[in-house]
Amino acid sequence: MMKAFHAEYVIDGNHNKKSVLLPIREWEKLLLAMEELEDIRIL
Numbered sequence: 001m002m003k004a005f006h007a008e009y010v011i012d013g014n015h016n017k018k019s020v021l022l023p024i025r026e027w028e029k030l031l032l033a034m035e036e037l038e039d040i041r042i043l
Contacts, residue, residue: 005030 005026010019022030 006023008021009017010021012018
């Protein structure tokens with residue numbers, strides 16, 4: 001199970017969320033988890 005993310009949001013002038021910044025280690029863990037889920041789905 002993944003722990004909570006330490007995300008930071010990039011917002012525009014109207015305070016709408018436009019992007020998310022994650023620490024690189026969290027991003028890499030997220031990518032790995034997505035790849036594992038895709039592998040399971042293929043089976």
